[in-house]
Amino acid sequence: MNTEPIQASYGRCLRDRNFITGFYQRLQGKDPRVEQMFAHTDWPQQQKALRRGISAALTFAGGSNIVQGMMGQMAEVHSRRGRAPVPPDYYTYWMDSLMESVREHDPKLTPKLEAAWRDALEVTCRFFIDRY
Numbered sequence: 001m002n003t004e005p006i007q008a009s010y011g012r013c014l015r016d017r018n019f020i021t022g023f024y025q026r027l028q029g030k031d032p033r034v035e036q037m038f039a040h041t042d043w044p045q046q047q048k049a050l051r052r053g054i055s056a057a058l059t060f061a062g063g064s065n066i067v068q069g070m071m072g073q074m075a076e077v078h079s080r081r082g083r084a085p086v087p088p089d090y091y092t093y094w095m096d097s098l099m100e101s102v103r104e105h106d107p108k109l110t111p112k113l114e115a116a117w118r119d120a121l122e123v124t125c126r127f128f129i130d131r132y
């Protein structure tokens, strides 16, 4: 898929530092079990990791495999064997929180662009869930 419009939207979102912090507040608000998962998190490091993670997810959805190694590592971290195991049904929280943040921070978001965002991130969510 052509991810250029999504990359541009992501760029607009990242102009405000609160984009990522707001996302994590929303994600943790979805379920107390999620909040607990982040009890010992190093936030500055986590924010950087997610920025890179979303970039990689968009590149991956674009069909490029230059991010294959990073995708594999992230999937491993979130698998049952990993440091931060993520049960498959939590990905809906992740997706909804991220889209709420994109809606808040991208003034140019349209319903079509939002659907494209969801399709792109879905590729990575499925990849992680398959490796859980």
Ligand code: HEM
Residues within 6 Å of the ligand: 034, 037, 038, 040, 041, 042, 046, 049, 050, 053, 054, 057, 074, 077, 078, 084, 086, 090, 091, 093, 094, 124, 125, 128
């Ligand atoms: C496609 C979706 C996701 C992406 C791209 C992503 C990305 C990442 C990345 C890059 C890291 C850092 C890994 C490292 O430190 O080696 C991380 C850690 C983590 N993620 Fe995710 N993640 C996703 C979904 C989720 C979901 C759904 C949850 C829980 C609801 C979650 C919870 C966590 C936790 C608890 C950590 C560890 C934080 C810590 O070090 O304390 N992630 N994630």
